[in-house]
Amino acid sequence: MANTDDRAPPLVSLRDVHFAYGERSVLSGIDLNVHRGQVVAIMGGSGCGKTTLLRLIGGQLKASAGVVEVDGQDVGKLGGSALYALRRRMGMLFQFGALFTDMSVFDNVAFPLREHTDLSPAVISDLVLMKLQAVGLRGAAGLRPGELSGGMARRVALARAVALDPMLVLYDEPFAGLDPISLAIVGQLIRRLNDALGASSIMVTHDVHESLEIVDYLYFVADGRIVARGTPDEIRASSDPFVHQFVNAEADGPVPFHYPAPPIDSLLDVRLP
Template identity: 45%
Template sequence: MEFAIELKDVHKSFGEYKIHKGIDIQVHKNAITYIIGPSGTGKSVLLKQMCGLMPPTKGDVLVDGKSIVGLKGKDLLELRKKFGILFQNAALFDSMTVFENVAFPLLEHTKLNKKQIHDIVIEKLRLVGLRDIEKKLPSELSGGMRKRVGLARAIALEPQIILYDEPTTGLDPIMCDVVDNLINDTQKELNITSVVISHDIDSALKIADYMAMLYDGRVVLFGTPDEFKSTDNPYVRQFLSASMEGPIKVI
């Protein structure tokens, strides 16, 4: 079995606060893996460690079988080219048009000419279901459209892995379904590895190939959606049922 990312006994502390206490996760290549759990369990911090934005305090992170801990300079830059990231709020540049936002990584990291960049931008926008909006500013777009533009920018350099940080946060149920289908369709069309950080249980059970649930700094269950549905793990059962009763502390 080949893995795109492996986390081995990953610990992360901020001062005396221990957020991860030994995380072990294997992210399968060319599949969609959801990482779920209550707020404050360090899901987004884990995402940053996967792509080298933040080092673990202890443990190892492997991408394509090679450790990325301690990478610097050119080696770290090359690593990050393997990743596309869709941030929670899409993180678009407000002063740039849609076209300029999607073209930004191409201008920064390639030597392509204007015609080549134009064709790539239009193609990536088409892939996420957007046409004839390249001259608009982010302020002129709906929340769902901004997410799509953010995804188009994330796939502009044709990464091997896409990381999604809470992609459905702040969206209505219909738009959540649109984003779910977008994640699924993008993975299938580009045959890439997708890691989704979320507390959206419905989305995870619907489109994930694999799921990991974090609680109290550890993975309480890793498996398929069917395994999550059938488990008797009390932490998972409480989280899936959105109940106050159970071992998960409600603060």
């Protein structure tokens, strides 16, 4: 796990962040910090705003109110060229990998290097093979995504996400759809690559138990707010009702099973005899 200096400014800082899609409020006063070297998980029920947080950090969306800072820069105030330069220092692993299906594994990983650097083909080739070696797939360089298993595809996507040695890597559901072995492998790679690069990582995920093994800190989101936070040990020991329900996958708790609706009896005009 990362040894961080809490006195140092965080790499990512969200302060009283609000966001809405039209009239529908999604985030209401989010405060969140990610320090250098940390792997941080953001958890919560579907539709609670987790992926929206990643988009705010990456600058795809702008907060309705509050401040989103990355490496001391107010993301919401950056112009096009400055935002582009900041994004070059970030990596992104999309849900289910999002590999280019008409490119080989090698070309998928080489893509950001070719787009964003002036490196020679020989240097790019060496870097791509190094990244694939790090995820155990150097031998698959010539394959197409359609020839890969789900776990292999996710590892290629991880190699692509770290191709430019980013300071920050964003993961949107990195464990979705993986079998237990692939899930554990990807989790270990996220931790190892983060530490090897000296980067910071933010994971949006539903996988509590794998996250508790690899992250430094967790945030739980519900109703657009941070409702719980802590280290893995603090989360395991927590008596907070929301944390207990989420960690133990219980149907009954602060997160209701039913979406708000009038009592069903009031809608039934016909009763059985």
